[in-house]
């Protein structure tokens with residue numbers, strides 16, 4: 001049994017749009033160990049969600065496709081797996097939680113039905129047993145008065161509760177992998193902390209490995225063991241979380257760190273942390289192939305070579321890799 | 336909910352009162368005089384006046400109105416000027432064919448249009464979808480009576496599969512009853528079907544793009560059938576709304592369809608009564624149609640609460 005439950009290699013996911021082919025994910029690789037919590041960070045539009053959806057093969061087939069690469073789950077190749085097998089996997093062995101708790105639950109079905117549905121589908125148990133399981137799960141995610149809540153509809157619950165329901169649903173069939181795509185971004189800060197705490201506790205209990213997608217380095221620092229930093233559809237740096245925070249090696253990662261919201265401006269009126277867009281310059285358009293380093297137009301360290309030649313991933317030891325031509329200069333400079 | 340229904344039922348009273356007022360005075364201000372029709376073409380002015388006096392049409396209009404309203408309050412719709420039969424009796428005799436035609440049209444239209452709309456949404460922008468929507472445009476544009484004659488020509492005259500026209504009460508057996516209703520229901524229902532199919536497709540497409548459908552997909556639920564059934568429940572409110580609007584359209588369509596197919600229902604009764612200016616009968620019919628529409632609206636509004644838990648009364 002391999003130590004890695006999930007192995008993503010050179011994933012390329014593309015969309016056909018009116019402006020041309022969007023290379024939303026352009027050669028991303030990472031591994032997820034059993035029971036591990038991996039963070040994926042990056043600015044809006046860098047391909048985090050598309051990476052997640054690719055793993056579950058939920059890229060809308062009308063416009064998008066996995067163009068190349070491999071995704072292995074328990075050693076099994078997912079990119080070529082039949083749709084029926086894929087359906088048996090989804091929600092059962094790999095689950096996903098989405099960013100928008102307000103819209104991700106079906107408004108016309110009770111919470112209990114939505115959780116039980118998953119259990120019936122994958123565990124092959126009768127509805128009555130599935131409802132019991134749903135009740136257990138609501139208890140587990142600490143929704144008070146679970147039995148009564150089963151018969152409530154999503155609009156009767158607060159945002160935080162809905163996200164708990166999503167977690168309950170995602171974990172109802174004991175998945176090996178839980179992909180959480182910005183699960184707390186839409187929630188206010190105190191609720192965010194509670195939900196993250198809950199996810200970590202449940203992970204301890206169930207041994208589920210988690211891919212936590214976020215643009216919030218604060219969340220990464222608090223919850224993950226290892227971090228993948230993405231930029232313009234590519235992985236630019238990967239490191240154990242301590243290493244990343246003590247010695248970020250990619251100029252983009254450093255930019256992100258500088259852009260971590262300070263405590264005094266931590267939450268705006270809506271209670272959400274501001275998005276990380278403070279690095280000057282714009283994310284490149286993904287419709288044209290980028291010959292060199294995607295970050296070059298915004299990078300203070302850039303040289304002539306950066307614009308024409310793509311930097312390879314460099315292993316700097318202890319599980320720390322970075323894609324930058326100028327690592328040594330970056331390392332030598334002050335944070 | 337019960338309180339809501341009671342409130343709504345009471346609210347229909349003023350609506351019906353306004354309808355009564357309008358139908359009464361509009362009829363009387365419209366050209367044409369029943370007395371002249373009864374007295375015959377060559378009648379003298381005195382003869383006509385005599386008939387008017389006998390019918391009570393020479394009284395002040397406001398007085399006539401209140402006499403009628405007082406009768407109505409006692410459940411009496413008056414007497415036909417021509418046949419001397421009670422209007423309630425005339426209407427109740429003609430009710431069955433019209434109700435049968437409306438319901439069977441409704442059934443045919445809904446039973447065909449919803450699956451067709453769902454499939455079109457599911458195969459959006461593919462060939463099936465384009466074909467279906469093409470037919471929908473055609474069906475919407477084709478006047479019901481034109482289609483009626485086409486259907487009669489082929490199914491009744493050429494192939495002799497179905498009767499040309501007529502109506503058999505359900506009391507005479509199920510097949511004769513159904514047989515007579517097929518062509519009129521299809522002719523009357525096609526526009527309606529096109530409307531429902533289009534709205535079903537549109538609301539399904541909207542629902543299928545929602546986040547919760549992505550969630551359902553992420554649960555691996557989507558055998559397409561389950562997914563479509565789920566989505567249909569989400570899409571139901573606009574569909575039901577259009578079905579409701581359609582029932583109003585049906586009630587007007589019934590007049591023409593009954594004439595074409597020679598069905599002795601309320602529609603035919605209406606045509607005859609209007610042509611003869613049989614005031615009490617027309618008034619009674621309009622009130623019945625109005626009441627039917629109000630009732631349908633109420634049923635639709637109540638159904639929302641069952642389809643969408645966010646709607647509460």
Ligand SMILES: Nc1ncnc2c1ncn2[C@@H]1O[C@H](COP(=O)(O)OP(=O)(O)OP(=O)(O)O)[C@@H](O)[C@H]1O
Pocket residue numbers: 015016017022023024042043044045046047048049050051060063064215286
């Ligand atoms: N269905 C689609 N059709 C076309 N382009 C798409 C589609 N989905 C995503 N993209 C493009 O792919 C790129 C990556 O999008 P993605 O949603 O993965 O970003 P993200 O990192 O999750 O950002 P965010 O933090 O805003 O969620 C974007 O440029 C986006 O415009």
Ligand code: SF4
Pocket residue numbers: 250251252293294295296297299300301302303306311323324325326327
């Ligand atoms: S490769 Fe060049 S442009 Fe890219 S991050 Fe490194 S220094 Fe900057």
Ligand SMILES: [Mg+2]
Pocket residue numbers: 048049050181182
């Ligand atoms: Mg995203």
